[in-house]
Amino acid sequence: MTTYEVNFDGLIGPTHHYGGLSQGNLASTEHRHSVSSPRSAALQGLAKMKRVADMGIPQAFLPPQFRPDLPFLEEHGFAGSPQEIVSTAYQERPDLLSIAYSASAMWTANAATVSPSSDCVDGRVHFTPANLQTMPHRALEARNTTKTLRSIFHDANRFEVHDPLPSVPETSDEGAANHTRFCRSYDSTGVELFVFGRDGDNDPSLPRFPARQTRAACDAIASTHGLNLDRCVFAHQHPNAIDAGVFHNDVISVGNQTLHLVHQFAFADQDRVLADLADCFGPGLQQVVVPDHELPLADAVQSYFFNSQLISTAPNQMLLLCPIECSENEPANQIIASLLMADNPIRDCQFVDLRESMQNGGGPACLRLRVVLTEDERAAIPESVFLTDRRYHELCDWVRKHYRDRLTVSDLKDESLFEEVSVAMQELHAMLDF
Template identity: 45%
Template sequence: MKQFEVNFDGLVGPTHNYAGLSFGNVASLSNASASSSPKQAAIQGLEKMKALSDMGMVQGVLAPQERPDIYALRRLGFTGSDARVLEEAAKHAPAIFRACCSASSMWTANAATVSPSADTADGKVHFTPANLTNKYHRSLEPEVTGRILKGTFADSKHFSHHTHLPDNEHFGDEGAANHTRLCSEYGKPGVEIFVYGRYAFDDSKSAPQKYPARQTFEASQAIARLHGLSDENVVYIQQNPDVIDQGVFHNDVISVGNQNVLFYHEQAFANTDNALAEIRQKFEGDELHFIRVDTSAVSVQEAVKTYLFNTQIITLPNGEMAIIAPTECRDSEAVSNYLDSLVTLNTPIKQVHYFDVKQSMRNGGGPACLRLRVALNEQELTAVNQNTLINDAQFERLHKWIEKHYRDELKEDDLRDPQLLIESRTALDELTQILKIGSVYPFQREV
C-alpha cells in the first residue's frame, strides 16, 4: 500500500501580530510591538503550501484560532459587550490583553503530537493536542485545536483523538516541536524520538538556568502511553540545557529528522552518543544518516538567527530529499556555504529550496514551525477531510478568501478595535465552510 507524509500547515489568522510574548524565543522578543502584515503573512504561508504541492507532495491546511479570545477575557472578569471587554482589557490589563490576541497558532508544529498507524498498538493514527502550559497565550489553544483536528481527521475507523495532557507544568507538552520520527519508509514501524528539556518530578536532574524548559520527560512518556507505542520504537533524549539557555526553546530549532536522516547541531542533545546509539539499535533498516553540524561551521547563535534546523526535510516523489529553508539561511554566509556543501555529500539530501516566510520568522517560527507532519497510508489519506488538502482550486479559493478578509497592516493598538473582531469572526466562519470542518470556534457554538 502506498504511503505518504502529509504536511498540514497552519493558516495564518486575520489578527497576525507581533506581541513579543514568548520568553526564550529570541526572534519573538526582538520584534515585539512592530507592525505586522496579516495579508502578507497568510499569503506567504499559503504560497509555501502550494509550492510543496507543486513539487508532488501531499499538502494540507489547518484553520487558525480565533483571536482576540473574548471568552478568555470574560473568564478573567471582563464584562459587558464585546467592544467593552476589549476596551477594558486593553486599558487595565494590557499584558493579559496582548496574550489573548496571540497569533501563535500559525505554528502547527506546536499543535499536537502525531503517531502513525505503523507504530501504534491499535493500528490507528493517534493525535494528542499540546497543552502548551509554559505560555499563557498558547495554553488557550488546545480545546479548539482538538476540534480542528477532529474536523480534519474525522473517521474514527482510522484516527484516534486524545484530550490534551493535564494543564500543569509537570506535564508541559509542546507537541511535535519536540518530537520527530525516523523510519526506512513512512509505512513501516519507525523510531519516535521525544526530546524533553527537564524532569518535572526530579529536581536533582540537570535543567536550563536562564530560559524555561517547556517539555517535560513525564509529558513525553504520557504521550507515548496514550498512543500505544512500545518501548522498542521510542527513544527519549534530553535537550542540552545549555543550548536552551542560548535561545533554543524547542528541539526543532536545533534538529530535524525525516525518514532515515537526523540533521542536528553538535550541541543539540545531552548525552548525544548514548542517544544516537539507542536510535541506531531500534531503527529498522540498513541505512541511517546522522548529519551533525559542528559549531565551527555554524554557531548556535547563527542557527537560531537563520533557523537552519527549523527547516523542513521532505522526500520528493523521485526519492531525493530536499530541505525547505527560509531565505534567512540563503542570506547567511556561514549557513548558505554549509547547505551548498551538504547537497554534495553522500547523504539523501540533494536539494535546498528557499522560501520567504519573513512574517513568521519575525515572530519566531520558520518553515518547520508552520507544519504538522502526518504519515498516512492510502486508506487513511482517503479518510481525511479532502477539503483540507491543497490543490489548484483550493489554493485559489483560499487566496481569494485572504484577499477579501485580511488587513494589509496591523498595529498593536488595532487589536482593541471591535471591528477587527467582527472582521475576524466573519472570515473564520466562512473558512470553516470552505474547509467543511464544522463549528470549531466558540462563537459558532453559542446557543
C-alpha cells in the first residue's frame, strides 16, 4: 500500500499583522507595528502550496481560525457587542487586542506533534495538539486546533487526536516545530527526535529568551502516542542558539527520511544526540553538520536556511525549498551550493517568496504540518482540505475579494474589520463544507 507524506499548510488569515508578540523571535520583534499585507501574505502562502502540489506531492491546508478571539477579551473584562469590545480594548489594552487578532495559527508546524501509524503500537495515526502556553497569542489556538484536527481526522479506527497537554509551564509544548522523524521510506518504522529547551531543574544554564518546549512534554507525547522508546531520541536545545533567536528547533535543523541537516550549535550535547540518532536508525542515516564558521548562528536565523522544506521527489532524491532570503544571504547561499555539489539526496534547490510570513517570524517549514498517511488513511479524510487546481484558484479569488492589502495595528480598532472577517470566514466555511 502506498504511503504519503501530506503537507498541511496553514491558510494565512485576514488579520495577519505585525504585533511583535513573540519574545525570542527576532523577526517578529524587529517588525513590530510595521505595515503588513494580509492579501500578499495569503497569496504567497497559497503559491508555496501550489508549487508543492504541482510536484505531485499531496498538499492540504487548514483554514484560518476566526479572529478576534472575543472570549479571550471577555475574560479580561471587556463586555458589550463585538464592536464595543473591540473599541474599548483598543482604547484601554491595545496589546490584548493585538493578541486577540493574531493570525499566528497559520504556522501549522506548531499545530501538533504527529506520529504515523507505522510508529504507534495501536497502528493508528496519533496527534497531540500543542498547548503553546508560553506565548499568550499562541495559547489561544489550542482549543480550535484540536477541534479542527478532530473534524478532519474523525475516523477513530485510524486516528487518535489527543487533548493538548495541560497548559502549564511544566508541560509546555510547541508541536512539530520541535519534532523530526527519520525513516528509510514513509511506510517503514521511523526514529522520532524530540527537542526541548527546558528539563525541570536540570538546566545547566537558562537562556534569556523563553525555552518553550519541556522534556516532560516530550516524554508525555511519546508515551501517549504509544511509541517504542528505543526508537526515540530526546535532545536538549543549545541555550546559545535560543539566545540567538532559535525559538524552535526547526530554525536550526531540518530532517527528512535519511537526511539530517543540523547546525553545529543546535544541541547542548550534540555529539551524543547525533550518535544516538545513528544508533537508533542503523545504517543509512546521513547527518550533515553545518559549522558555525560557515553559517554563523546570526545568518542561520536571518536567512531561515534550516526552516526550508526538505521534500522527497523520488527515491533517494530530495528538493530543498528555501525562503528567498537564503538567496540574499551569502553564507546561506554558499551552504546551498555546497550541498548541491556534495554526495547527498538533495538534487535541486528552489526559492520561495514568503516575505510577509518571514517578517513575522515564520518560514516555509513553519507553515506546514507533516502527516504521513497510508492510502486508506488518506481516503478517510475530507477531500475538501486538499489543494487541487480548482481549489487553489477558488482560494486565491476568495483572498483577493476579502483581504485587505495593508493592515496596521491601529487598524484593528476599525469596526468594519470585524465585519469583513466575519463575512470572509462564513464564505470560506461554506466553500469547504467544513
